[in-house]
Amino acid sequence: MQESLTIDEKLEPDKKDVIDEGVEAGLSRLTPQKISQVINQVLTKETGPRFKAYVETCMRCGLCADACNIFLSNDRDPKFSPAAKVKQTILEMIKRKGKVSKQFLKDTVRIAHTECNACKRCSMYCPFGIDIAYMMLQVRRICHKLEITPLYIQDTVNSHSATMNQMWVKEDEWIDTLQWQEEDAREEFENLRIPLDKDGADIMYSVIAPEPKFQAGLIYQTAVIMHAAGLNWTMPSTPGWDNSNMAMYTGDFEISARIAQVHYETAAKLHVKKIVMGECGHAFRSVYDVGNRWVGWAMPPVDLVHAIDFYHDMLTSGKIRVKEKYKKTVTLHDPCNISRGRGLHNKARELVNILCESFIEMTPNREHNYCCGAGGGVINCGPPWKGTRMVNSREKKDQIERTGAEVLIAPCHNCHSGLEDIVEHYGVDMEIKFFGDIIYEVMEKTIYQEKK
């Protein structure tokens, strides 16, 4: 992902000094009329009673502060508590009836896009259950409509809107990548296939665009698992194969909905029984919880299974067997969007225990785990914001370091990249792996023979 194009790794600039070209260019185009018109449109027309109730119910008790990984990472600086982020953005906008300055908007972009991981941990710490992540996403909606979204994440949204995938992957490149992985895998398993567009398959497997772009090996591993388990599966050759969704995080809800729609329509066109998706958290949130709602589906219209759920099923049903358990000590990072977002943390632990010999629990964990610091589109804001992201990840670094484990399992792409950055930046001696990596390493690699 983009964060690999890093600038000075150890740079820890003053947060206010970050220059994001997308934001600067956007601000230079704005007029006071446009600013107040957009803010008032979003705050009065687009949001409703829920937003109003959140604004009017908060008693400013400050209990949300302890929930926030970014607040904790900044030595409890009061500016970083969840309610403080609302105070510095929304409450000011309401108070000034949308008549805010460009400097205010610059700070607003920084707060909403890079100082909130939209992880929803604070709604578990607020006695009233106020959903501050939702409010920060509404602020990002305002930024989107003002066209002052940070450059790098806006680029991924542009890619989504033009190609329906996040990384400008062309259709022929996509197909070529799958066939390349199939070819490679056939050296190991002679009759392995990555079936494209197989009508009526049981499973459609979908990934996020960084997989074909940078980590094609993950598709290889999945193909081996599917093959060994003897599953009737397919991958679509057409747009809709990418389940990721950065538009959901920039407040470009229209594009966000289109992405989810194409994904499900592709599954419908192929008449598959269910969709299995790779190890990604935000993508799961998009297709399970957010994008579908914008299209008008209360819940996913096609059965949607996250990789953890899928692997759990494979290993407990005996379709995949463990040859020898993984030896190194492991710890597990619960990605927000599949623990707080889908309660898969217990299955993930069962999976670890099936696969690995020694497991060290991370604290806090399960629903209470800290965000990796990269979530909510923060990592996708790219190199200009990497320095501040590293500062904002200090609590996470301490948390993973305390486990003393050799290997950290992070079943989410965003978390994976964020944790890689932390480990590299702070010099933590820890390997980061997906469940897929470990399963591929310890499984019995049987060659599946079709029944004649």
Next chain:
Amino acid sequence: MHSFINFIMGPMVWISFLIFFIGVIFRLIGLFKQINAKENFVYTYLSFKYSFRSIFAWLIPFLPVSTRKSPVFYSISYVFHLLLFLIPIFLLSHVALLEESMHWSWVTLSDSTADSLTLIVIFSLIFFFIRRFVVPEVKFLTRLSDFLFILIVALPFVTGFLAYHQFFAYRWMVIVHVLSGELMIILIPFTRFFHMFLAPLTRAYTGSEFGNVRHAKDW
């Protein structure tokens, strides 16, 4: 003077409660009208089971992790909210007044108990007041209105306490006590005191989203 006291201790009590009830109903109707007009998807996800699971979980002392992070504030806040209702409802002199005028009555707290409980309320309010200066993340969030809320709640309890002990200016204490109590009741529907009604609703919705959709706990 006499007729003024009779007015604020008689009709004005009923007027206050009338304003309170009408205000609450008016606001709740407005809220549900808005939900129906703009966010009726709320009903798709709202679940009785998970709403109450969440509300009850948050009523059990120290079950939510959040409450264990700030045990002193949470304990004081919990007791304070309970007493805020218990004391005025079960105070002997309040019940006696009602019995006199309406022939309604129920169990009452002994005067000495009520007296000590009132002191707890007053000390809680002092604690909240100081906390707003001392705890940095709370100080940052605090605005003038937060102190006004503390003042409005404190007035009836402090004056009630002083009036009971008849330390000084008894008659004035009673007048301020009655008026400030009525003011608080009237203000509930129109200020952030309305969290009394909104908080269970926001909690219910978040509890439903967590339980029903995300299959996770929210405490």
